Structures are given as structure tokens and as C-alpha cells.
Amino acid sequence: MRALRLLEWKSDPVLVEVEEPVPGPGQVVVRVGGAGACHSDLHLMREFEAGLLPWGPPFTLGHENAGWVHALGDGVRGLEVGQPVAVHGAWGCGSCDRCRVGMENYCDDPGAAPAPMGGGGLGLDGGMADLLLVPDARHLVPLPDGLDPVHAAPLTDAGLTPYHAVRRSWPKLVPGSTAVVIGVGGLGHLAVQILKATTAARVVAVDTRAAALELAAGCGADAMVPAGPEAPAQVRAATASGRGADVVLDFVGSDSTMALGASASRMLGDLTVVGIAGGTLPVSFFSVPYELSIQTTYWGSRPELVEMLDLGARGLVVPRITTFPLEKAADAYRAMEAGEIEGRAVVVP
Ligand SMILES: [Zn+2]
Ligand SMILES: [Zn+2]
Numbered sequence: 001m002r003a004l005r006l007l008e009w010k011s012d013p014v015l016v017e018v019e020e021p022v023p024g025p026g027q028v029v030v031r032v033g034g035a036g037a038c039h040s041d042l043h044l045m046r047e048f049e050a051g052l053l054p055w056g057p058p059f060t061l062g063h064e065n066a067g068w069v070h071a072l073g074d075g076v077r078g079l080e081v082g083q084p085v086a087v088h089g090a091w092g093c094g095s096c097d098r099c100r101v102g103m104e105n106y107c108d109d110p111g112a113a114p115a116p117m118g119g120g121g122l123g124l125d126g127g128m129a130d131l132l133l134v135p136d137a138r139h140l141v142p143l144p145d146g147l148d149p150v151h152a153a154p155l156t157d158a159g160l161t162p163y164h165a166v167r168r169s170w171p172k173l174v175p176g177s178t179a180v181v182i183g184v185g186g187l188g189h190l191a192v193q194i195l196k197a198t199t200a201a202r203v204v205a206v207d208t209r210a211a212a213l214e215l216a217a218g219c220g221a222d223a224m225v226p227a228g229p230e231a232p233a234q235v236r237a238a239t240a241s242g243r244g245a246d247v248v249l250d251f252v253g254s255d256s257t258m259a260l261g262a263s264a265s266r267m268l269g270d271l272t273v274v275g276i277a278g279g280t281l282p283v284s285f286f287s288v289p290y291e292l293s294i295q296t297t298y299w300g301s302r303p304e305l306v307e308m309l310d311l312g313a314r315g316l317v318v319p320r321i322t323t324f325p326l327e328k329a330a331d332a333y334r335a336m337e338a339g340e341i342e343g344r345a346v347v348v349p
Pocket of ligand 1: 038039040041063157158
């Protein structure tokens with residue numbers, strides 16, 4: 001079968017022929033219907049080097065995947081060949097307290113996981129291939145009616161990651177509140193929709209690109225602010241009574257976006273950094289609003305994926321996608337790097 005593999009750090013992935021995977025006991029092979037191309041894959045190709053992560057190449061890319069059950073290993077029950085499924089992509093140890101409640105993205109015993117703090121497409125072989133070996137059937141969530149694998153794939157990361165970030169701030173997103181989304185790309189355009197579908201907050205979107213602000217408007221954002229020197233004042237002015245944002249979700253994570261997030265926040269607010277641009281934010285007693293909570297988040301849990309897929313199946317959250325055949329996956333990454341993709345690029349083997 002074909003697979004798009006990262007063979008070493010700081011290199012472009014290559015499409016190669018590899019052996020078809022065979023499921024061992026408890027494992028499942030999925031025929032890939034869609035594999036999302038994520039910005040973090042670009043970081044894998046360009047920036048990471050040996051020793052930075054507990055895992056490394058060679059492996060097949062693609063960590064947001066959905067498809068159909070292709071083959072079942074011994075002892076797997078509750079799934080049938082041909083059934084459409086989404087893959088929860090964080091593969092933890094499976095037996096710590098966190099993993100037992102489906103929060104494998106925060107596994108407490110990552111050393112016992114097949115790829116510590118990784119998964120398929122992140123150290124182990126991912127979904128940019130005809131077939132994907134899933135090491136345990138527990139990572140699969142059956143697709144609800146109304147959702148196809150091509151649209152479900154981006155919901156497993158580009159949807160699940162902002163869903164988790166929004167969900168943890170729900171108590172602050174009451175009527176009258178404001179949420180700010182910085183960066184309206186693959187994750188940000190879904191964050192806008194998730195906020196509109198699950199909260200009463202007014203949503204303000206910020207991006208450098210006019211096309212991204214148009215996308216935000218199409219996704220239901222209430223106000224659009226171009227990034228730049230005027231942005232802090234404009235964002236604040238777009239919040240109720242100018243008092244600042246109750247929740248800021250930063251999908252970029254650079255020095256400037258984090259500074260914007262802090263300056264736009266309201267006292268008692270949440271500033272959640274999701275993007276991995278590697279910026280820092282100096283925090284001291286007088287530098288940020290009182291009781292502003294600042295946190296990073298990583299991906300989401302399996303129960304949250306079930307909820308995310310329900311929002312997708314009911315048409316409340318719809319990813320804007322551009323599809324590429326597997327032979328053209330490199331083009332998907334090039335277009336993404338050039339900022340030319342609206343929403344998410346999905347590779348369809
Ligand atoms: Zn990702
Ligand atoms: Zn665990």
C-alpha cells in the first residue's frame with residue numbers, strides 16, 4: 001500500500017510503498033477515508049530534531065483520521081468490518097487514571113504508551129496511507145449517522161482541540177460574555193462554530209489575512225479584527241462595555257498573539273494558548289489582569305470526541321475543507337504553508 005512517510009527530521013515526507021498492516025489481538029486496521037493535514041506536521045518537517053521529543057521518524061504522517069473498519073484482530077468486539085469510524089488520535093498507556101476516563105492526551109504514564117505523548121502520525125504510523133493500524137480498538141469512535149469520514153477526520157483534531165479548549169471555559173461563557181479567537185485557520189474556524197453552537201458568547205475573530213476574517217464571518221463570528229497595532233483596542237472595543245474578553249483562545253501562540261490575548265482579557269478571564277508558534281508571555285503581578293488564568297491545552301479526550309462528532313453529524317459544526325488525493329499530499333502542505341488553504345486540507349487516499 002501507499003504511505004506518506006517522514007523518514008528523518010528536517011525533511012519533506014515521501015510517498016512510498018509499504019507492507020499492509022495486519023491487526024494483532026485487540027487491534028484494528030482502518031481503511032482511511034480522510035486524513036487531515038495539520039500545521040503541527042509542518043513543525044515536524046521543519047523544526048523538530050533528534051532529542052526534542054520522546055519519539056521520532058521514520059513514521060507515516062497523519063494524526064487526524066477517519067475511515068472504515070478494514071480488519072479486526074482477535075478478541076475485538078463491538079465493531080464490524082465496513083463500519084465508519086473516527087480515530088481518537090492520542091494513544092496513551094490505557095490503564096492510568098487519565099486513560100481510564102478517555103483522557104489519553106494527558107496520560108500519566110506516557111512511558112508505557114506505544115508513542116509517549118504521541119500516536120498515529122506522531123511517532124507511530126498515521127493515516128496518510130491506504131490503511132492505518134490502530135493499536136487498540138478503544139481508540140475508535142463509531143461515526144454517527146450524517147457524518148462521512150472525509151468531514152469527520154478534521155473533527156478529530158482541528159475540531160476536538162478547540163472543542164476541549166472551549167468546553168473547559170464553558171462556565172465563563174455566559175450570556176453577555178465575549179470570546180476571542182486569534183487565528184482563523186484549520187482550528188480557529190471550527191472554534192468560532194463551536195463557540196456559537198455551544199455558548200451564548202459574542203465571538204470576536206482576529207487574523208492577519210482578510211480571507212481568514214471572511215471565513216470567520218461565514219462561520220458566525222460577531223466581529224472581525226485585523227491583526228496589527230490597533231488590534232488590542234479594537235478587540236477590547238468589540239467586547240461588552242469594552243471591559244475585555246472573558247475567554248481568549250490563541251490558535252497561534254506567538255509573542256505578539258499572546259500579548260494581544262493578555263491585553264484583551266477581562267479580570268477573572270481565561271487566556272488559553274493552543275497554537276505552538278513557541279512564543280512566551282511575561283507574567284508578573286501587574287502585567288496581566290487580576291485572576292486571569294493562563295493555560296495551554298493539548299488535544300481533547302475520547303468522550304469529548306464523541307460530543308464533537310455529534311455536533312458535526314447534526315450540522316452544527318461543519319469543517320470547511322479542501323481535499324487532495326494521497327499523491328498530492330505534498331501540495332496540501334505547500335498550500336497550507338503559503339496560507340492558501342481555507343479551513344482544513346484533507347488527504348483522501
Ligand atoms: Zn494536529
Ligand atoms: Zn495512561
